[in-house]
Amino acid sequence: MIPMLDLKQQYQELKPEIELRIRAVLESGQFILGPNVMAFEQEVADYLGVDQVVSCASGTDALHLALKVAGIGPGDEVITTAFSFIATAEAIRYVGAIPVFVDIDPHTFNIDPDQIQQAITKKTKAVLPVHLFGQPADMSAIVSICHEEGLELIEDCAQSFGAHVNNRQTGSFGILGCFSFFPSKNLGCYGDGGMVSTASGELAKRLRMLRNHGCNKLYHHELIGLNSRLDEIQAVVLRTKLKQVDAYNKDRRRVAKTYNRLLSGVKLTTPYEDNRGYHVYHQYTILTPERDKVMNHLKDAGIASAIYYPVSLHKQNAFKGACKALTLSRTEQVVQQCLSLPMYPELKDEVIEEIVAVIKDALAN
Ligand SMILES: *Cc1c(COP(=O)(O)O)cnc(C)c1O
Numbered sequence: 001m002i003p004m005l006d007l008k009q010q011y012q013e014l015k016p017e018i019e020l021r022i023r024a025v026l027e028s029g030q031f032i033l034g035p036n037v038m039a040f041e042q043e044v045a046d047y048l049g050v051d052q053v054v055s056c057a058s059g060t061d062a063l064h065l066a067l068k069v070a071g072i073g074p075g076d077e078v079i080t081t082a083f084s085f086i087a088t089a090e091a092i093r094y095v096g097a098i099p100v101f102v103d104i105d106p107h108t109f110n111i112d113p114d115q116i117q118q119a120i121t122k123k124t125k126a127v128l129p130v131h132l133f134g135q136p137a138d139m140s141a142i143v144s145i146c147h148e149e150g151l152e153l154i155e156d157c158a159q160s161f162g163a164h165v166n167n168r169q170t171g172s173f174g175i176l177g178c179f180s181f182f183p184s185k186n187l188g189c190y191g192d193g194g195m196v197s198t199a200s201g202e203l204a205k206r207l208r209m210l211r212n213h214g215c216n217k218l219y220h221h222e223l224i225g226l227n228s229r230l231d232e233i234q235a236v237v238l239r240t241k242l243k244q245v246d247a248y249n250k251d252r253r254r255v256a257k258t259y260n261r262l263l264s265g266v267k268l269t270t271p272y273e274d275n276r277g278y279h280v281y282h283q284y285t286i287l288t289p290e291r292d293k294v295m296n297h298l299k300d301a302g303i304a305s306a307i308y309y310p311v312s313l314h315k316q317n318a319f320k321g322a323c324k325a326l327t328l329s330r331t332e333q334v335v336q337q338c339l340s341l342p343m344y345p346e347l348k349d350e351v352i353e354e355i356v357a358v359i360k361d362a363l364a365n
Contacts, residue, residue, distance in 0.1 A: 002303045002351060005184055005344040014240055021236035028232070033212070036235035041195070043242055048169045048197055050177070052204035055195040055230035056211045059158040059180020062194035063091030065228065066176040067126070069206045070152050072097050076125040077324070079151075081111040082312040083331045084130045087180075088156050089313045092128070093322060100124070101314045101325040107272035109133065109285070109334060113141035119326055126152040131160030131170045133285055133308075133340075134186065134252070136277035139165050139173045146174075154178065157197075161187040162249045165277035171197040181238060186252070186280055187245050189234040251345035252281040258349050259284055259341065262356040267363055268294075269337075283308055287337040290363060294339060297362035303355055306340045 011018070025036065037055055045053040056062055072078060074096035080088055082101035089099040102115035111129045127146055129137040137155075146153040153174035157163075160170040161179060171177025181193035198204050206223075209216050214225030241248075256279075260270050269287035273279050285308065288294055298305045312335050314325040341355060 004304045009346045025232045034232045036232045040235045050197045051199045054207040057228040058192045059194040060087040061228040062178035064094045067095045077123040078126045080128040082314040099323045106330040110137040130156040134280035134282035136165045159282035163280040189237045193234045248345040249280040256281045258352045283340045284343040285340045294362045301358045
């Protein structure tokens with residue numbers, strides 16, 4: 001069986017360090033927002049080159065907290081993409097605002113800046129791009145639109161840890177950057193986790209209060225907050241993996257390059273790199289009109305594949321009557337044809353050859 005990702009193999013390599021560090025946490029008796037969380041926040045802020053990092057319980061909470069501190073609320077519109085995981089737009093609804101879905105670039109699958117421009121109304125307060133599958137969105141265009149139109153820029157970096165553009169990390173372009181440490185992400189922990197990055201000390205202060213019941217002094221509550229904190233066990237896993245994340249991303253790029261080479265000349269579309277930034281391949285996603293056939297062949301050969309995403313967000317019942325959408329014809333076409341193949345740093349070239357042989361066979365008959 002070839003899985004979509006193999007966390008067991010990675011764990012075997014990290015086992016001595018992680019088990020030692022987890023045991024130390026267990027013996028310390030300190031489990032929530034302790035010294036490892038504080039150290040991790042500093043280490044990851046240094047890594048990203050941002051002033052402040054505030055960890056929290058998930059990527060979904062990171063988006064929720066970010067929209068809250070940005071002052072987005074009922075009646076406001078937030079422009080985003082319909083080709084993403086639901087949490088991107090769900091968070092917009094949490095604060096009572098309306099997601100406005102605009103179309104994607106058909107090659108990168110990222111939000112199209114021209115479409116953002118067309119969707120701006122008097123109610124628009126923010127733009128929420130997703131660096132989908134690990135490729136940075138067109139940040140220079142998006143940053144200038146937000147600047148000219150006076151809109152807040154909040155980035156969904158759940159799939160782009162370590163991706164950068166001109167030596168600037170994703171998550172450092174907007175006023176707030178939202179990250180997920182769900183186990184399958186490029187930097188993942190052993191449970192749920194997330195964080196928000198920001199250059200603003202003021203926003204960071206509010207985020208720290210909001211993630212912990214709105215208090216800045218124990219049992220003195222300034223705001224209605226959430227219980228959304230990172231725990232010490234996740235923090236030691238993340239501190240261990242942060243040291244490896246560049247090597248992991250490099251290996252993901254090696255896997256993508258091998259797929260590209262082996263799939264050249266095959267009748268399907270391999271991922272497009274726009275060369276504006278450094279793509280970290282959270283997913284390796286092809287386009288093919290014969291998706292069912294390819295998927296079935298892979299399945300019969302014991303190889304996993306997955307559709308990210310089978311339903312675009314503007315068609316989800318959860319947003320019925322609670323979203324706006326421009327024409328999303330490119331999104332709809334990509335949704336019909338996209339197929340993600342196994343992608344993880346430990347994936348060996350010989351195994352990629354095996355996967356590609358099955359795909360070729362599927363398309364040959
Ligand atoms: C995973 C993901 C999230 C949510 O992160 P969780 O940690 O699972 O809550 C948000 N946005 C995108 C694009 C994601 O891929």
